Amino acid sequence: MNKLHPLSFIIAALWFSTAAIFVPQLPWLTLAFLLCAIFRGLLTGFNFRLWWKQVRKMIPLFLAILVIQLLFTKKGELLWGKSWYAIYSVGLHRGIAVNLRLLILFFSAQILLRLTYEDFDIAFNTLHLPEEFAFMIFYTIHIIPSAGEHIQHSLQLVKFRGINLRKLPLKSQLTIYRYISLSVLADVLSRSEIQAIALDLRGFRSTRKHTHLLQNNFSLYDFMLYLSIIIITLVYLFSILA
């Protein structure tokens, strides 16, 4: 799986996330989720303990979405209960669908996060797109994880000073969180400035034709992936149009 061209990873992640957003049918969404999970597994290994660790934090969100949909969508067939706590088929369907969409988007993001800046450079160069695209997209994708790391590090500093955040008065807690969020923002801006200067120093805005040190050729695996994407998309389109 790691033999795939970087552009194939981007296309696969885009395909999965497009399916997550536009496909309304639960069986097709389930299929998209399974394919996305298999693709991610082939890429990063089927380490289900790690997957669980990553998804565990999102469970309260999933449950909240499910409960809201179950309680507030009063359409379709009555499945269980009565009056305000009645559960209808459409509510259950929507609750599961939204959770599947979130999981697909999360797994797609995980696929993209594995790509380095060089991978984006190779991928966009294949499409003859300017290097600025690779820079901006790479930077945007990595903002959230890098901000997350910065927050974790700041909280670690608080712990190492011997401060138990939970025992602090609310005002002090808010002060600490304010400093952390400001430093995260400053860090993101400062790093993007440095990255942009680094790119400028490479002369990427030069109008002459660029040469690229990093080149990747498409392999049979890439064509198999594209063929699978096309076949599944066509089957889906026929099924909804039929």
Next chain:
Amino acid sequence: MNSTLFQINNITFAYPKNPPLFQDFSFEIKQDDKILLYGANGSGKSTLLALLMGLLTPQQGNITLNDISVQELTPDRYNEVLYSRQNARMDLFGLVPRNDWELWHLALPDIFTEQSLFFVDSDLIAKYDTPYARLSGGELRAFSLLWLPLLQDRFWLLDEPTAGLDAKHKKDFVERCLNKNERGYLIVSHDPVLTENLFNRIILLEKGRLTQIK
């Protein structure tokens, strides 16, 4: 007083997809130990400090701080140790040095009083509200070591503390080490300014093994 502070018991640690850096490794650090740890680049000195602080978890064995596993330490247990990393920016909290002082003030309000700021030398206090991104590596390091005199009662774990410091700040740091009489320190360094008389143990870390030189 000279009881065990850190105890490393038969740990094995390896970074993913790498051979073990430490295998069946044991080491004891006492409260009053003044240790210099040195070794080649990549020998695992910084990793050892990260393991002591619970930032990394050994695959086998365990590490305790005052008989409590470092993986189970509550924030108040860290009151006994001061950890400074190789990258000084990572020791500093917030956006500007003032935020860092404010965090110390929250942790130790009786020690980090407004008067504590009078001890800071004028060059540094002039940059007290300067964002870290605008400070040099040496200035960041000086700020990260600024409060050592107020943290005498903690055991210092310092990773390359003199890297990037000018001669004046190095001299100040050596004086701080000489004057430290409550609890000891473990310093990772190759700087010749840190002379033998500052330490009661000098240890070479090589291929996951410790050799006591002094």
